Amino acid sequence: GAGVSQSPSNKVTEKGKDVELRCDPISGHTALYWYRQRLGQGLEFLIYFQGNSAPDKSGLPSDRFSAERTGESVSTLTIQRTQQEDSAVYLCASSLRRELYGYTFGSGTRLTVV
Amino acid sequence: DQQVKQNSPSLSVQEGRISILNCDYTNSMFDYFLWYKKYPAEGPTFLISISSIKDKNEDGRFTVFLNKSAKHLSLHIVPSQPGDSAVYFCAATDYDAGNMLTFGGGTRLMVKP
Numbered sequence: 239g240a241g242v243s244q245s246p247s248n249k250v251t252e253k254g255k256d257v258e259l260r261c262d263p264i265s266g267h268t269a270l271y272w273y274r275q276r277l278g279q280g281l282e283f284l285i286y287f288q289g290n291s292a293p294d295k296s297g298l299p300s301d302r303f304s305a306e307r308t309g310e311s312v313s314t315l316t317i318q319r320t321q322q323e324d325s326a327v328y329l330c331a332s333s334l335r336r337e338l339y340g341y342t343f344g345s346g347t348r349l350t351v352v
Numbered sequence: 353d354q355q356v357k358q359n360s361p362s363l364s365v366q367e368g369r370i371s372i373l374n375c376d377y378t379n380s381m382f383d384y385f386l387w388y389k390k391y392p393a394e395g396p397t398f399l400i401s402i403s404s405i406k407d408k409n410e411d412g413r414f415t416v417f418l419n420k421s422a423k424h425l426s427l428h429i430v431p432s433q434p435g436d437s438a439v440y441f442c443a444a445t446d447y448d449a450g451n452m453l454t455f456g457g458g459t460r461l462m463v464k465p
Contacts, residue, residue, distance in 0.1 A: 280457030343395030
């Protein structure tokens with residue numbers, strides 16, 4: 239597609255439920271990133287996929303968070319047993335590995351845990 | 353440990369005046385720096401970048417300055433316009449080590465008419 243697409247755009251879930259967030263990167267982009275932005279805070283790195291290499295999961299805040307990517311296309315971020323502190327905007331970005339202009343971000347998924 | 357810091361969470365400027373947004377970094381391996389702009393309910397979009405081989409890069413009303421010895425960069429917007437009101441993030445990377453960006457916490461710029 240023309241840009242990075244994320245779905246859903248908004249998600250309200252009850253505490254303790256599992257949620258899945260989806261990201262469709264730009265076709266041909268080998269690198270895919272997940273970030274989150276909690277209210278009033280900056281962009282927090284979560285996980286990075288690069289081609290067929292093992293993902294860099296160093297930013298995942300707990301074992302309730304996991305992510306998968308199918309080849310060089312769609313990625314899903316799963317949060318199990320959601321907590322109120324998981325409420326944030328989850329942003330996905332993709333890039334060519336050595337792209338000079340950095341990432342192209344999607345519009346994000348606003349997750350609210352009630 | 354925050355490797356990229358934007359110490360001013362917000363900045364208010366009059367239309368037509370200069371906006372200066374600052375960013376400091378600690379990792380001496382960082383050699384490529386970018387600024388992103390974010391409107392509410394949208395993802396950040398790339399604005400301007402600079403390589404460590406330069407100390408200035410200009411694109412229209414936007415200029416980024418890099419002071420490597422001070423590990424400091426700044427974004428100048430001249431003249432500021434109300435449409436520039438947004439959150440600005442600086443980001444840095446060790447370009448040869450991969451393409452992962454480390455972001456600062458952002459500065460909210462408000463340009464008043």
